[in-house]
Ligand SMILES: Nc1ncnc2c1ncn2[C@@H]1O[C@H](COP(=O)(O)OP(=O)(O)OP(=O)(O)O)[C@@H](O)[C@H]1O
């Protein structure tokens with residue numbers, strides 16, 4: 001980092017007095033294997049939190065196939081890349097989703113975050129600080145798997161939510177993901193969510209299997225959030241490009257999302273200056 005870069009960063013932070021640094025919670029949603037339901041979990045939890053009166057922003061950081069926008073019936077015209085290039089300010093690319101959820105399309109641009117020039121960095125931190133003033137939660141939808149840029153996002157976030165299905169392949173890849181995070185940051189809170197389970201028993205068995213492995217080989221416990229059942233209503237809502245929480249308010253998956261959102265609100269601590277510290281970790285790779 002150059003002297004000029006650190007000076008500009010310090011300036012950017014100074015422009016926001018300590019008293020106005022807002023508390024928020026930054027949670028990255030991940031999985032070892034792809035296709036296990038991350039994006040649906042992000043949408044389901046975002047909507048449930050919104051229904052509870054929380055202000056939610058979603059960072060769509062899946063640089064593979066970004067499909068959160070499709071899932072929510074949104075059409076982004078610009079992405080984070082335009083902000084970094086100085087063509088747009090952050091507020092101009094943010095999409096208004098259902099139930100007041102704001103979506104930041106970052107599927108292109110997110111990989112460049114770790115090698116920004118100082119003026120791009122300044123634009124981004126100032127934008128994020130403005131957004132954080134009106135946000136209680138930032139949920140980050142990531143690409144699956146152990147790619148370096150995904151791991152950087154996970155390590156920068158305050159909390160990690162790991163999604164797995166009961167399938168053995170998904171479970172093995174979930175363990176691999178826990179191991180990678182744990183080796184880089186043993187203190188990082190990792191929450192476990194079992195998706196697409198056929199029954200409570202199946203979900204509990206899956207949780208126990210994963211916990212047994214992490215206890216034995218990593219000497220750690222995962223924080224268990226709960227399960228979302230396999231639900232035909234969720235499938236139908238995906239087809240209709242509507243969030244299941246909105247489309248089928250009484251479906252089994254909606255009820256599960258509501259319960260899990262409630263747990264999150266009770267258990268995840270507020271982080272002072274959560275947005276800015278996420279950015280700082282990401283850009284400096286401090287983890
Ligand atoms: N609880 C569920 N009940 C029924 N089907 C589900 C459930 N969760 C996910 N699915 C199915 O799995 C598909 C993939 O879900 P989703 O796109 O959320 O996964 P993902 O982990 O984000 O995938 P990717 O790794 O490609 O980003 C959904 O389109 C849906 O068909």
Ligand SMILES: [Mg+2]
Pocket residue numbers: 038039040062067141
């Ligand atoms: Mg996805």
